[in-house]
Amino acid sequence: MKFTQMTLAAVAAIVSGFLSLDASAHALWLENDAKAVKLYFGEYSENLRETSPGRLDGIVEPTAVVIDATGKESPVKPIRENGYFAIPGSTTGNAVLVQALKQPIREPQGENPAPVSKRFLYARFGKGGSLPLDIENTGNLLRLSFMGKPAAKTEVIIIAPNGWEKHLTTDEKGEVSFSLPESGLYVIEAKYELRNPGEFEGKAYAIESHKVTFSIYK
Template sequence: MTLKRTLLAAAAILFAAQAGAHQVWLERDGQTVRAYFGEPVENLRERTGGLLDRISGPRAFAADPQASLPIERRADHLEIAAPAGSADIRLVEQSLAPFGRQGSPDRTKGVLLAREGRSETRAAMDLELVPVVAGGNEFILTLRGQPLPRTEVTLVAPPRWQRSLRTDANGRVTFETPWAGRYVAEAIHTEEQAGGSGEGAYTRLRLVSTLSFTVQDGIAWTQR
């Protein structure tokens, strides 16, 4: 392999690794929902023409998973038009290319999942944090509808304070929300599940799911 090809291959691996470490989260403003790709704790939001382009086949929906919502690409986010009166909005991105060497036993397919809101006490995605009661701070982490115990969940609070928690034996976790503003929680589940073919073949599936919601009452905090 020539030096140029070696450098290009190394750059591609680094690019994939950076994208694999990121998450998608949703921020709602009335009937507009914005999907960001990056790291909420660092306020890092990738842009069109860069890593945001990796989110190439997202699907968003409200109450009906089969009724896709329109998505428009903006400079640093994807914009979803939420139907009037809709409660929680979800986004699924399954089109990411696998990362890791082709043919290696750890080649991984990433799936990004995001939910905005805690009004619905039901799961509609493969990996999802579901409130026990609408608007509450206790959640069940579900994997294909079943509680997922002993799994790490990371919560980012409005002042970009971050805390790692674990679900209990019943998949439950409780968040403390002392600040007013938006919270983003992330859960990751990796499993041995082969699929795809050719360059798209993989041996592992990595689900990255976020839940974002806002708290109206609490300690005031202004983003700097």
């Protein structure tokens, strides 16, 4: 998987201040094994799930909300296991929203490094509630939003159970039609970047990098 790299000058050239980049590479996603919902980190398309000790430890203090059938939201603290985070109180029929907001600053790498970025990772399973960068579906329509507003002309990647990927682009309303051809778990990814300089844990950054996944079983 490759990250799209851009210079600060290229970022400044985007009038809107937003960038829609390659949504591939590592992400968080949720799976329901019929007993509970579990949070994974890795690359679903490559069947790669990071472990602890290891890169799973790089996910810092994720928070989660479990939403029951009545719409009641209950904050919970994910529990780090060897190969995933267990989501307490999550059962079949619950929706789960996860946010990992305390991720370390991404340092520039290579001869032509990308701008220093601060990562914000999200994952959704089921309907209800909202995330800063969110994917929701109605029938065969996906809707991508950022801070409650449509994320137009942004790439969305649908990853099938066998690792097959389909790349789509949202319209002006932040919407795109989709279909799921086979049974199993689909993970839908989207990434949105914002030029919003700041500082985190004493380190400056130029870009906010937001990534979300939406898990759907067919």
